[in-house]
Amino acid sequence: MKSSKGMVGGALFCLATVAAATASPAAETIKSVLAMPHFQYAENRTGKNQRLQFYHEAYMRIVAADRAADQKWLSLKTPEEVRAHQRFLTARMIEMIGGFPERTPLEPVVTGIVHRDGYRIEKVYFASRPGFFVTGHVFVPEDSRYRAPYPAVLVPCGHSLDGKNYEGYSAAGVMGAKRGLVTLVYDPIDQGERHQRNLLESKWSTGVEHNRVGWRCQILGWGAAQLHIWDGMRAIDYLVARPDVDAAHVGVTGMSGGGTLSSYLMALDPRIKVGCPSGYVTTLRDLCTFRGPQDHEQDVQGMLTFGLNHLGYVLMRAPQPELLGFSHDDFFPIIGSLETLERGQAVYRTLGAPGMLQCITEAGGHHWYQGIKTAHFDTLRRFLAGDDSIAFPPDPVRYRRLDIGFGYDNTDCGLSRDETNRCVAADGIALHLLGARSVYDILLDEARRQEAARAPLAVAVVRSVTGVKPLAEVPYAALDGHDFVLAGGVRAHKATLYREDSTLRVPAVTFTPPSPRGAPVLYLAYGHEREAFAPRITRFLEEGRAVTVADLRASGETWKGYHTFCGAGWEGEEELAMMYMWLGENLVARRTEDALVAARHVAALNGGARVDLVASGVMAVPAAHAFYLERGLFGTIALEEPCASWRRTLEDPMQDFRYAAAVYGAYKAYDWTDLIK
Numbered sequence: 280m281k282s283s284k285g286m287v288g289g290a291l292f293c294l295a296t297v298a299a300a301t302a303s304p305a306a307e308t309i310k311s312v313l314a315m316p317h318f319q320y321a322e323n324r325t326g327k328n329q330r331l332q333f334y335h336e337a338y339m340r341i342v343a344a345d346r347a348a349d350q351k352w353l354s355l356k357t358p359e360e361v362r363a364h365q366r367f368l369t370a371r372m373i374e375m376i377g378g379f380p381e382r383t384p385l386e387p388v389v390t391g392i393v394h395r396d397g398y399r400i401e402k403v404y405f406a407s408r409p410g411f412f413v414t415g416h417v418f419v420p421e422d423s424r425y426r427a428p429y430p431a432v433l434v435p436c437g438h439s440l441d442g443k444n445y446e447g448y449s450a451a452g453v454m455g456a457k458r459g460l461v462t463l464v465y466d467p468i469d470q471g472e473r474h475q476r477n478l479l480e481s482k483w484s485t486g487v488e489h490n491r492v493g494w495r496c497q498i499l500g501w502g503a504a505q506l507h508i509w510d511g512m513r514a515i516d517y518l519v520a521r522p523d524v525d526a527a528h529v530g531v532t533g534m535s536g537g538g539t540l541s542s543y544l545m546a547l548d549p550r551i552k553v554g555c556p557s558g559y560v561t562t563l564r565d566l567c568t569f570r571g572p573q574d575h576e577q578d579v580q581g582m583l584t585f586g587l588n589h590l591g592y593v594l595m596r597a598p599q600p601e602l603l604g605f606s607h608d609d610f611f612p613i614i615g616s617l618e619t620l621e622r623g624q625a626v627y628r629t630l631g632a633p634g635m636l637q638c639i640t641e642a643g644g645h646h647w648y649q650g651i652k653t654a655h656f657d658t659l660r661r662f663l664a665g666d667d668s669i670a671f672p673p674d675p676v677r678y679r680r681l682d683i684g685f686g687y688d689n690t691d692c693g694l695s696r697d698e699t700n701r702c703v704a705a706d707g708i709a710l711h712l713l714g715a716r717s718v719y720d721i722l723l724d725e726a727r728r729q730e731a732a733r734a735p736l737a738v739a740v741v742r743s744v745t746g747v748k749p750l751a752e753v754p755y756a757a758l759d760g761h762d763f764v765l766a767g768g769v770r771a772h773k774a775t776l777y778r779e780d781s782t783l784r785v786p787a788v789t790f791t792p793p794s795p796r797g798a799p800v801l802y803l804a805y806g807h808e809r810e811a812f813a814p815r816i817t818r819f820l821e822e823g824r825a826v827t828v829a830d831l832r833a834s835g836e837t838w839k840g841y842h843t844f845c846g847a848g849w850e851g852e853e854e855l856a857m858m859y860m861w862l863g864e865n866l867v868a869r870r871t872e873d874a875l876v877a878a879r880h881v882a883a884l885n886g887g888a889r890v891d892l893v894a895s896g897v898m899a900v901p902a903a904h905a906f907y908l909e910r911g912l913f914g915t916i917a918l919e920e921p922c923a924s925w926r927r928t929l930e931d932p933m934q935d936f937r938y939a940a941a942v943y944g945a946y947k948a949y950d951w952t953d954l955i956k
Contacts, residue, residue, distance in 0.1 A: 306589040309790065309820075310813035312763060312771045313828065317786040318836060332783055333832040334841050334851060337858040338567055344583035344862065345564040349622050351586050352594060358630050365595050365624045369547060371585045377501030379509055383409050385517055390703050393694060397422045398456035400694055402703045410716035414472040414703040415465030415514065416443050416694060418452035419523065425459030430528035430663035431518040432656075433544070434464040435511055437535030437558070441695070442471020446687045447534070449695035454652065458660045461524050464693075464807040465514055467507055468492060468718055469537065471837050472702060475717045485536075486574040486845035493575025494936040495722045497860075498925050499729065500944030503576035504543060506718060511544045519550065527548070532655045534558045534604070534647035539577050539912040546595035553662045554596070555655035557604025557647055558611060563588050563861065565615030567691035571842030572857035578942045589615075593623045598632030602658040602673070604651040608644045623662030637672035641682060649685045650678035693707045712950075726929045729947045736949050738908060744945045745868040750909050754779040755876045757787075757883075766905050767791035769820060772884075776829070776876050785873050786836050789884060790816055791825040798914045799877075799885040800826040805896025807838030807850070825885060829877035831870040831901060833939070847937070852897075858936035865942045870901035871908070878905065878912050889914040897922045900940040900951050907954035916955055924952040 299721070318330060321839035355361045373379065374445045389404040393621030401417040407922035420429055432455045443452075443464045455462030469488035493503040494946030511531075518524035530553035533541040538559030545554030561693055563583070572578060579587060588739045593601065605616040605698045620638050629840045639655075641648040654673040694701035704712050734740070743746070760773040769792055776785040788809075800819050804812045812828055821828040830836050833852035840851030847853035856866040891914045928936045945951070 301595045304818045306813040308765050309816050310810040312765070312773075313788060313813055313816070314792075314810040315772065315773065316836060317760075317775050318784075330837055330839055331841060331851075332444060333837055333855055336781065336783060337855060337862065338841075340862055341567050341583065341858060342564040343349070345562055345588050348583060348586040348588045349562075349590050349619075352590060352626050353622060355626065355629065361385050361594075361626060361630055365597070368585070368591050368595055368790070370589055372579055372582075372587055373547070375502065375580045375582070376505035376508070376587075377496070377499070379505065379512070380408060382513075382516065385513060385520070387517055390705075390955070392699070393697075394421070394752070395453075395691070395693070398453065400452070402701075403517075404703050404709065404712065405513065405517050407510045408716075408721060410714045411718070411721060412473075412709045412712050412715055413465055413493075413510050413514060414443070414709050415463050416449070416452055416701075416703075418456035418462040418464070418693065420456050420459050420461070422459070427523040427574075428525040428657075429459055429461045429523060430530070431461045431463070431521075431524045432659055432663070433511065433514055433518065433529070433531045434462060435507075435514075435531070435533045435537040435540035435544075436464065436467055436470060437533065437537040439470060440485060442466035442473070443697045444471060444701050445651075446690075446692045446695045448537070448685065450530070450690055451647075451652060451656070453691045453693050454656045458656055459664060460530075460656070460659060461518065461521065463514055463518055465510070466709075467510065467540065472704050472707050473720060474708070475710070480709070484845065489574040489576050490845050490938075491932070491936075492718055492722075494938060494941055495719070495929055495943040496575065497580070497938065497943050498928075498946045499722060501722075501725070502579055503574075506721075507540055507576045508543050508547060511540055512548055515544070515548060515550055520639070522540060528552060530554065530659045530663050532556065532659060534652075535645065536577070538604070542589070542592040545599070545601065546592045549596070551596065552599060552600045553659055554599060555604065555658055557651055557655065558606065558609060558645055560589050560593060560603050560605075560616055560619055561611045561613070562590070562615030562619055565612040565618075567858065569612045570610045571840070571844060571854050572861070574845045575857075575938075577904060578857060578860055579714055580860055583861050586865040590619045590622055593619060593636070594626050597623070598627050598630040599637050600658065600662045600671070601646075602655060602657060603636075603638040604647070605638055605640045606644060606646060606648065606651070607640065607642050610645055613640070634672065639673055639675060639678060641679060648682050650681040653681055654678045660718045717932070719929075723929050726926070726946060730810035733948060736953060740948050741904065741908060741954070744948050745871065745904060745942055747868045747871045747904060747908055748910070750875050750879065752780075753872050753876055755879070757880050758784075765790075774880065776873075776880055778876065785829055785831065785833070785877060787827055787877055787880060788831040789825065789827040789881070790820055791884075792820050792823050794823065795825045795885075796823040798891040799881050799888055800824050800891050800893055801874070801881050802826055802828050803831060803874060803877075803892070803894040803898040803902050804828065805834065805894075807835060809835045814845075824891075825881075827877065827881045827884075829874070829880075831873045831877075831898065833866065834898070835911050852939040853937060856941070860938070860943070866939050867901050867904060867942050870898070870939075871904040874901050874905040875909055875912070878909070880914065892916045893919065894921040895921070897937055903951050903954040925950045926952075
């Protein structure tokens with residue numbers, strides 16, 4: 280390890296006159312040192328902006344891995360090779376979202392029927408798992424031109440609080456029924472009638488609520504995608520069990536979050552014969568560039584480590600007919616959408632099905648435009664009902680004309696405007712149905728099952744689960760920094776800890792009293808304004824203890840992310856945690872390694888003494904891991920207002936949590952609080 284005690288140019292900078300017999304320096308003086316930046320900043324994404332260094336490092340790895348996943352498909356030269364890769368991705372995706380439960384009785388209930396011109400709407404709910412009710416509207420043709428059994432279409436809804444009752448999604452059901460297709464429009468978790476927590480507190484952001492579920496799934500080794508996909512698969516079970524449905528002819532279409540679920544279902548469920556997702560398919564690298572990761576059900580743990588990306592969803596069931604919907608100003612960037620389309624079409628040619636993968640586009644932002652939606656349902660009718668009068672690929676000019684001056688005011692939108700008649704449950708709350716259970720009940724059941732199956736806790740187990748490297752495998756250098764002498768003879772030393780295995784840098788500031796006594800302290804505080812920790816630092820100094828403040832990644836000077844994230848705003852730790860998820864890692868592990876590097880630095884500054892570890896908030900989780908994995912480095916550990924235990928989080932749906940404190944699958948082996956018992 281390089282020396283960390285040098286001074287820039289041999290100079291010694293004094294912020295206050297050293298006076299004998301003075302008390303400890305005031306918190307304001309400490310604050311001024313803490314506020315001094317280690318890095319130079321520029322408001323861009325380049326590596327020169329060291330505030331974004333951790334984001335940039337993960338971003339470049341994502342770009343490379345996403346391109347490699349694309350190239351894997353293009354390297355496949357025969358249909359047999361393509362099919363083998365399809366099987367591989369399908370198996371790995373299912374494994375990483377936690378597998379699927381057994382099929383249990385659906386027990387469907389129709390709570391009402393409304394007849395309209397040429398179709399009827401059946402208000403239905405069924406149990407995708409025991410007591411876990413899915414609410415939906417089934418739009419059934421009642422036109423003499425069409426005869427049962429009808430082809431069927433599933434429409435999962437996008438991120439609308441109203442779910443199936445949002446005008447655009449309800450209108451899709453009408454559009455399907457009027458084309459002779461039984462169309463089920465259903466509420467995903469935390470939308471429409473399926474809000475899973477206290478209604479007043481959960482109806483403000485579907486993305487935030489999806490993440491609340493996702494946090495808990497993550498620590499259990501599940502993916503929120505599993506819950507959403509299983510609801511969709513059971514919805515298909517319901518459709519194909521209906522006597523008026525032709526079970527051999529089922530398709531799926533949806534927009535935004537419904538486009539995500541359509542992509543998943545057309546990739547994983549062989550009963551889907553035609554897929555038409557809209558407002559979702561792009562590339563992960565372009566999504567990361569322009570928008571950042573989305574809420575948890577749109578992501579799969581470690582997906583890029585085994586070559587799964589948006590192109591994979593398009594191709595996992597190829598060569599089924601697919602019509603992808605894109606809009607030119609969507610936050611799912613069309614530049615990536617068109618690239619995915621082009622590469623997908625190349626693989627379709629390898630499979631001997633040129634022309635079966637197409638797109639329809641529209642100007643404007645993120646929306647299920649009338650032209651795109653109409654093209655989707657025409658395509659579904661073409662391939663599910665064998666209507667060869669419908670052209671494929673679709674004529675884009677014809678469909679774009681449908682959006683000139685289009686609005687829903689004069690459109691049949693099913694029950695969306697019928698406030699007194701549109702609910703499936705009597706009061707519009709599925710959790711109030713007899714025997715209903717919430718998603719949090721399901722997750723708590725899984726947590727209890729995992730607790731009962733745990734083996735004894737061991738260092739090797741924790742390393743295996745987290746991916747934290749042994750300290751000896753985390754080389755670092757402490758770059759020479761500035762030294763200051765403060766009032767009372769306190770010495771302040773600023774150093775930058777350089778991770779030689781990754782070129783990443785961790786800022787650290789050490790304060791040493793004139794006559795230190797007791798073990799040195801490593802203080803890992805939660806927050807991005809390092810100067811706010813000055814009162815706590817002052818108290819350590821008044822005790823005569825040397826104390827080091829270290830900014831673990833995505834905190835302090837490196838706190839800022841490049842994009843906002845559901846429920847976290849511009850706080851970079853959540854964006855970075857999700858990017859690590861794509862790469863099969865977790866922020867806890869990387870922060871644990873940063874903490875160990877900082878602790879070794881503190882020990883070196885203090886003659887090899889053991890370090891007392893103090894951490895607050897979400898930093899308690901990496902601190903606990905560091906303390907457990909390298910016990911010989913530390914004396915004691917103290918946690919100040921730590922985040923909740925994983926068990927408490929699973930027990931209480933109202934409990935806040937962060938991906939920054941989650942480790943995929945760790946609950947099978949331990950709770951993070953077990954590490955310091």
